[in-house]
Amino acid sequence: MLFGTILSLAVTASAIALPKGLGSSCDVSHAQINLPTTPPMLVAPTGTPSFIVLSMGTENYTCTSAGTYMNIGAVAELFDISCLYKTPIQEAAYALWNAAPPSVTPLDLIASLHNSTSHAILGQHYVIRNPITGTGGVPKWDFTSQGVYKGNANAFVVANIDSAVPAPNPANAPYLRLTHLLGDLADQIYRVDTKGGQPPAGSCTPGSPVIAVRYTAKYWLFGGSIKK
16 A cells, blocks of 8 residues: 555655654654754744654645745645654655655545554644635645544644745755634644745746645644643
């Protein structure tokens, strides 16, 4: 099954002896996030981490009338890495994901894992219309329909991007700080340790199809009333 391949290859490729595997539940309340220490910087989080997850999917871009790429959100599957957050699991996952046939989409990945009972699976990350303003798109982390929190209608968070800074390697998607709009899953979300996700360099042709660029990242969720 694709899920088993992803997990086994990701852990094997990390070349790290791990006492517990992907999806094992470890206490992350004392985990310390590593943020850039030189300007520009993200505001440090308040409170304690509730979840640390691996995101595996695509950043999606449209071409503006000015011939530049504009991000229109992501689609990704989310995995519990509470026991692996100190490892470069995002690097191994990206190598595997990037090597998959171009025809494999995040929706294929999600569908292939939908009926799995593994605790590694937490849910999905995608964009919805802003529920407050009714316009524009905002990201959502959704644990309600899959994984160990399936059926908990409040196990989600919708958030606004508060700030972004370039990744240490600008070839990777920027690091983000996001703040809560709706849901009980978190009060603050940070995207760090990104791999991939940037659009092609240069201009694009207005009206050309949306492009999907594969990426992986770690998301740290702070606060919220839903705990592991």
